[in-house]
Amino acid sequence: MIDAVQLVQNLVNGIGLGLIYGLVGIGFCVIYNASGIVNFAQGVFVMLGGMICATLLARFGLPIWLAAILTVPIVALIGVVMEVAVVRPMWTRGASIFAIILATLASQMLLEQVTLLTLGDQPRTFNSFTPGGPLMVGGVAVPYQLFWVLGCGALMVGGLWLFFTRTRMGRALRACSQNAEAASLLGIPVRRMMMLSFALSAALGAIAGILITPSQITAYNIGTPFGVNGFIAAIIGGFGSAGGAVAGGLLLGVLQALAIAFLGASFKNVAALSVLLVVLLVFPQGVFAGLKTLRASRR
Amino acid sequence: MKRRITLAAALALALAGPVHAADVYKIGAAVGLTGYAATTDRGWRDGLQLAADYLNGKGGIDGHKVELVVEDNKSDPQQAVVAYQKMMSNDHVQIFASGCVSAGNFAAAGAVARAKIPMVLCSILPRRENEIHWAFSFLPPPIYELQTRMAYLKDNTQIRKVGILNDPSPYAMLMAKLAETAAKQYGIQVVAHETYQQDDSDMSVQVGRINAAGAGAIIKIGIGGSTVTIAKNVKQLGLKDMLLLSGLDDAAPYVQAGEVLGDHFMFAATAVQIPSAVTDAEAKAALDAFLTRWKAKYGDRDGSAASRAWDAMMVIDKAVTLAKSTDGPKVRDALEEITHYQGAAALYEFSPKQHNGVVKNPFVMGEVKDGALVQVK
Numbered sequence: 001m002i003d004a005v006q007l008v009q010n011l012v013n014g015i016g017l018g019l020i021y022g023l024v025g026i027g028f029c030v031i032y033n034a035s036g037i038v039n040f041a042q043g044v045f046v047m048l049g050g051m052i053c054a055t056l057l058a059r060f061g062l063p064i065w066l067a068a069i070l071t072v073p074i075v076a077l078i079g080v081v082m083e084v085a086v087v088r089p090m091w092t093r094g095a096s097i098f099a100i101i102l103a104t105l106a107s108q109m110l111l112e113q114v115t116l117l118t119l120g121d122q123p124r125t126f127n128s129f130t131p132g133g134p135l136m137v138g139g140v141a142v143p144y145q146l147f148w149v150l151g152c153g154a155l156m157v158g159g160l161w162l163f164f165t166r167t168r169m170g171r172a173l174r175a176c177s178q179n180a181e182a183a184s185l186l187g188i189p190v191r192r193m194m195m196l197s198f199a200l201s202a203a204l205g206a207i208a209g210i211l212i213t214p215s216q217i218t219a220y221n222i223g224t225p226f227g228v229n230g231f232i233a234a235i236i237g238g239f240g241s242a243g244g245a246v247a248g249g250l251l252l253g254v255l256q257a258l259a260i261a262f263l264g265a266s267f268k269n270v271a272a273l274s275v276l277l278v279v280l281l282v283f284p285q286g287v288f289a290g291l292k293t294l295r296a297s298r299r
Numbered sequence: 300m301k302r303r304i305t306l307a308a309a310l311a312l313a314l315a316g317p318v319h320a321a322d323v324y325k326i327g328a329a330v331g332l333t334g335y336a337a338t339t340d341r342g343w344r345d346g347l348q349l350a351a352d353y354l355n356g357k358g359g360i361d362g363h364k365v366e367l368v369v370e371d372n373k374s375d376p377q378q379a380v381v382a383y384q385k386m387m388s389n390d391h392v393q394i395f396a397s398g399c400v401s402a403g404n405f406a407a408a409g410a411v412a413r414a415k416i417p418m419v420l421c422s423i424l425p426r427r428e429n430e431i432h433w434a435f436s437f438l439p440p441p442i443y444e445l446q447t448r449m450a451y452l453k454d455n456t457q458i459r460k461v462g463i464l465n466d467p468s469p470y471a472m473l474m475a476k477l478a479e480t481a482a483k484q485y486g487i488q489v490v491a492h493e494t495y496q497q498d499d500s501d502m503s504v505q506v507g508r509i510n511a512a513g514a515g516a517i518i519k520i521g522i523g524g525s526t527v528t529i530a531k532n533v534k535q536l537g538l539k540d541m542l543l544l545s546g547l548d549d550a551a552p553y554v555q556a557g558e559v560l561g562d563h564f565m566f567a568a569t570a571v572q573i574p575s576a577v578t579d580a581e582a583k584a585a586l587d588a589f590l591t592r593w594k595a596k597y598g599d600r601d602g603s604a605a606s607r608a609w610d611a612m613m614v615i616d617k618a619v620t621l622a623k624s625t626d627g628p629k630v631r632d633a634l635e636e637i638t639h640y641q642g643a644a645a646l647y648e649f650s651p652k653q654h655n656g657v658v659k660n661p662f663v664m665g666e667v668k669d670g671a672l673v674q675v676k
Contacts, residue, residue, distance in 0.1 A: 006511055009536070013503040020500075112333075121337050122551040123524030125531070134537045143535035215531055216500050217524040217555070221333060225498040260504040265494045266467065 002261055005139040010257045016146045016215065018253020019153045020046075023208035024230025025237060025245030026160065027201040032239055033164070033177045034197030035091075038101050041082065041108035043227020045202045048075045049209025050218030051115055054124035064129060072206045079202025082107050083195050091194070108223060115220040123217040149211045153246060156204065160242040173197060232276050238286020247288065251275070324363035324625050326351070326615070327370070327392030329382040329407065331400045334374025335466070335497035335523045338549045339604045340398035343421045344369055346608025347396055349592055354616055361619045365612075368392050372403045374497075379403025380410075387414055393625050396611050397421065399438070399522070399604065401470040408434060417631040419611045421604060423470055424654055435634050436655045437607045437614075439645060441474040443660040444546045444567040445481035448518060451544070451565065451664045451675065453485040458516050458542065462491035462509030464502065464529065466521035474520045490514050497523055503532045506541075516542035523548075530556035530564055539563075546662070550601035550672055557667020565675060568665030569603040570644060576663045576674045581641045589643035603644070610642030614649075614656070 002010070024046055031039045052074055056067040086107050090100050133144035164170040175183040176193045184190045208226070209218060230245075233252050237244025252272055259271035283290025328347055330340040351365040359365055368390045370382035379400060386392045387410070394417050397404055401422035408425035411418050412433045419435045452458050463478050465471040475492065482489050491512035493505035506529060509517055519529055526545045533541050543560055545553070546567035553572075556564045570577045570586055577583050589609045593602040614637050619625055622633035637656075640647045647656035664675040 002508070002511070006507060009507050010504050013501060013507070016503075017501050116333070121341055122549070123338075123527060123555070125527055125555055134535055136537055141535065141537040145535070212500065215535065216528040217531075217552075219524055221337070222498070222500065225500060257504050261508065265496055265499065265505060268496065268499070 008140045010261045011254055012140060012142055014254035014257030015250060016149060018250040019149045020208050020212045021229040021233040021252050022246030022249025023153055023156065023204060024226050025233035025249050026242045027204040028231055028234040029240055029242060029245050030201040031197045034173045035194050036097060036177060039201060040101060040105040040227060041111065042205055042230055043223035044108045044111045045075055045079065045205025046209040046226040047218060047220065047223035048078060049206030050213035051119055051124060053210045054126050054213060054218060055119055057126050068210050071210060072203050075206035076199040076203040079198040080195055083198035088191065112220050112223060121220060123219040125213055125217045128214040145214050152207060152211055157242045157246055232272055235276060236279050236287050238289040244286060244288045322364055323366045324360050325366050325368055325390060325392040327368045327386035327390060327395045328397050329370050329372045329379050329403060330398035331374035332371040336374040336398065336400045339522050342602065342604030343398045343608045346605025347612060349596060350609045350612030353592060354612065360616045363625060372400055374400050376402040376406040380406050383407035383411060393627060394615060394630060402468055405469060415627045417627055417634060419615060421607055423473060431654055433631060434654060435649060437611045439657040439661055440655055442477045442481055444662050445474065445478050447567040447660065447662040447664060448544045448546060449481045449485040449487055452487060452516060460488050460490045460514050461516045461518050462493065462512060462514035463489055463518045463520065464493050464495065464505055464509065466497050467494055471521045478518050495525065502529050503536060506532045507536055510538050510541060516544055519543060519545045524552050526552045527555045530559040534559055553672060554667055554670055562666060565664055565666045567662040568672060570661055571602045571606045572672050573663060573665050573674050585641045586643045606644040610644050613642065614640055614647060
């Protein structure tokens with residue numbers, strides 16, 4: 001039986017991982033908001049963020065802040081290339097959303113193989129942004145990197161909220177999601193918006209990858225589990241709002257940590273997928289939208 | 300005239316076909332080039348190729364040019380079955396020299412045995428008697444590696460309680476069971492047993508549970524980058540006294556884990572990883588023969604898995620020469636007659652009752668000093 005300190009420790013561990021799932025989930029939401037496409041290559045942006053940053057650090061001896069600043073636009077550019085080379089031609093030719101989604105999955109495999117061939121198969125990592133630690137609070141260890149994840153996560157959620165609600169470009173992106181044809185008639189450059197959404201989404205994935213790598217490793221094949229868990233986080237959060245995705249990620253991360261603690265590691269994914277099933281059955285529009293509807297109906 | 304030319308061409312083709320087939324000895328390898336076993340199995344694949352090039356440079360195996368047929372099983376048992384079937388039915392391979400994905404080799408072993416094709420493996424032997432009959436392992440028995448770790452704890456530390464942390468592959472599950480046996484042999488108690496999935500990105504919960512159970516060391520079992528993640532988790536949880544003991548992995552994750560935990564990280568090292576630990580003249584000569592060629596082509600890359608693949612190919616060479624045939628059953632019989640073959644990775648002794656070739660513990664305890672692997676003094 002685990003004691004209270006262990007329980008809190010597990011919650012802290014779950015929060016750290018859940019935040020990353022949430023950040024990946026936001027990436028799903030950004031593209032979905034702009035185009036209605038679920039980009040299954042989202043996990044690969046996380047991998048690319050970690051791999052490119054680790055490579056810049058190891059090969060060129062750059063300081064971490066500079067490597068991170070360079071990595072984000074590089075990955076964003078890869079996102080743009082993916083949109084221009086894969087998604088846009090299919091979109092223009094009227095391919096179904098399912099076909100485009102499948103193409104994003106194929107892009108993930110392609111990018112993994114390109115990474116494998118160019119950067120190799122060895123796992124990579126780099127040091128925490130703040131050396132030392134962890135911070136011990138009543139027997140519970142809180143790694144310094146968790147504060148970076150928390151801080152960057154909050155900044156990203158806040159920034160995205162402002163972007164989507166307070167800027168013309170953000171509003172234009174949302175308009176494209178609701179009705180691309182109508183948005184186009186209103187003079188919104190829909191294609192450019194979609195490209196922007198891929199760049200933004202890839203950048204978010206890259207930041208998640210840079211934030212998580214000091215806590216573990218990165219390798220050409222780590223994208224899939226992050227993509228799957230980020231997707232689940234986005235669905236729990238209602239596949240639309242950044243805050244919902246982060247909350248979904250936190251819930252998922254904590255549930256996985258508790259499942260490992262109480263049931264064993266083999267039940268981690270069982271727990272995650274069970275939660276997804278329950279959410280889909282009870283709240284098809286996501287937990288938060290579902291609770292909102294429930295509250296409204298009670299009034 | 301035209302008819303004569305056509306007939307002559309047909310005759311030439313008819314003669315050329317069988318001669319070409321007889322000249323080639325096809326060796327199939329189902330390897331995990333992607334997935335959790337990628338690092339090890341890429342090493343195995345490259346070791347096979349290095350040996351094939353070397354043997355072909357000497358005129359091949361018993362006069363037959365060696366042709367490697369490599370299929371990626373993606374570290375997945377189902378994909379491994381597909382890969383094995385393709386190599387048997389399409390490529391008509393004559394012997395298998397497959398990688399370290401034990402579950403994949405197990406899944407295909409029945410079909411391979413029915414086809415009477417010998418298989419030399421980087422993994423442990425399959426479980427059924429009729430499958431073992433056709434399989435030969437070049438992997439040191441898992442207990443050796445565990446005994447090396449337990450002996451270190453007993454002889455050099457006060458730690459008498461450990462926790463096991465393993466992935467769910469058949470090999471790791473077997474090792475986890477053996478770890479309990481090895482621990483008992485050395486008066487060490489296993490107080491916690493945790494598992495992780497190969498694609499897990501965080502093992503803090505498992506590490507925390509092992510610590511809470513009172514363990515002073517983690518016996519980590521499984522290949523891939525998970526060693527580094529566990530090392531980072533140990534540090535993030537502030538477990539300053541916890542030792543992490545790993546094994547059977549690549550030098551790259553060892554170096555990274557060593558950089559995280561310093562002298563609190565150790566591993567059961569192979570001869571290739573720490574060549575200076577080999578003192579026997581015959582073993583040193585065999586190791587040098589491999590390392591010279593390996594380093595010329597791959598530089599400082601860890602050649603542990605590759606050295607076993609190299610040895611496997613040299614043993615196949617000996618067996619075919621001994622059998623004077625490439626016929627599967629005859630080569631299988633000859634493999635059982637290979638005794639006292641000093642390879643680069645270990646000394647191999649096969650017999651009808653001994654299909655695990657490695658009978659002497661080849662491991663030493665290693666640690667990371669200044670970014671290099673060195674023997675623990």
